[in-house]
């Protein structure tokens with residue numbers, strides 16, 4: 240991609256909820272969460288140039304989205320009081336549990352900060368996932384998303400993300416929950432390697448998975464297919480329908496992604512976002 244002079248480019252990495260427990264519900268209906276969140280190397284890309292506020296879209300999933308006032312890129316710029324010509328390359332499926340819209344909003348806020356507009360005081364007004372997407376590093380996310388506790392970087396992971404091209408409404412999945420008072424996550428240790436992480440994940444859940452599968456049974460098929468391709472661990476992210484699998488190495492992940500894409504699903508091998516190496 241050619242970056243025009245004076246332009247500021249920010250990646251908008253896909254968010255993954257490796258574990259997501261629903262621990263309660265506030266009086267206003269928003270749910271209390273306890274989630275281990277990380278970010279993948281694959282994502283959308285935003286480029287901002289000085290100028291009046293505008294938005295253009297390209298990329299494989301641009302057709303699923305319109306560049307109207309409701310687009311989270313424009314809402315983010317308005318909340319920050321920033322003016323810019325924004326170009327969004329939409330590489331992530333829309334409404335898919337990997338926070339694409341929130342990641343885009345957070346990337347616009349980071350780009351505007353680099354152009355001299357301070358971050359807004361309440362980024363969660365754009366969406367519950369926006370605060371965690373601003374830092375874009377491993378974190379424990381709590382309350383309704385506004386409590387973000389940064390964690391040491393996770394060990395390297397060979398990941399496959401699969402979306403069966405069925406959009407799911409986050410609101411509808413929360414509304415379909417059978418229980419809203421589940422136990423919190425166990426303490427999150429510093430993970431020595433991927434095996435330690437998957438061992439810990441096996442003791443956790445995504446409490447949104449049953450409700451999402453009830454709306455879109457193909458999610459169960461995706462999870463089975465990831466396991467059949469050799470994933471040592473597979474789970475749905477967020478409110479779905481995107482699922483992730485953790486593989487032994489990048490070659491296994493590449494092979495699995497190529498096979499799973501034959502179903503007509505969006506399937507991509509990736510790793511954790513740069514900057515997320517162990518420290």
Ligand SMILES: C[C@@](CO)(OP(=O)(O)O)[C@H](O)COP(=O)(O)OP(=O)(O)OC[C@H]1O[C@@H](n2ccc(N)nc2=O)[C@H](O)[C@@H]1O
Pocket residue numbers: 256259268269270271272274335336337338339341365366367368369382383384409410413476477478479
């Ligand atoms: C479920 C999560 C987990 O990370 O991810 P996604 O599936 O969206 O990726 C997030 O909490 C989603 O964040 P986000 O997508 O920004 O949600 P919002 O736009 O704020 O809310 C969409 C709708 O989801 C419900 N909602 C969202 C967050 C929350 N803590 N409780 C809720 O009940 C509300 O009904 C709300 O109207």
Ligand SMILES: Nc1ncnc2c1ncn2[C@@H]1O[C@H](COP(=O)(O)OP(=O)(O)O)[C@@H](O)[C@H]1O
Pocket residue numbers: 304309310311312332333334335336337338339340341343344368409477478479
């Ligand atoms: N830039 C954007 N990218 C994705 N979705 C957006 C964007 N702006 C607004 N939206 C709307 O936000 C909703 C949630 O999208 P998204 O963040 O992709 O979902 P999720 O958080 O489940 O991954 C969609 O219904 C979409 O119409």
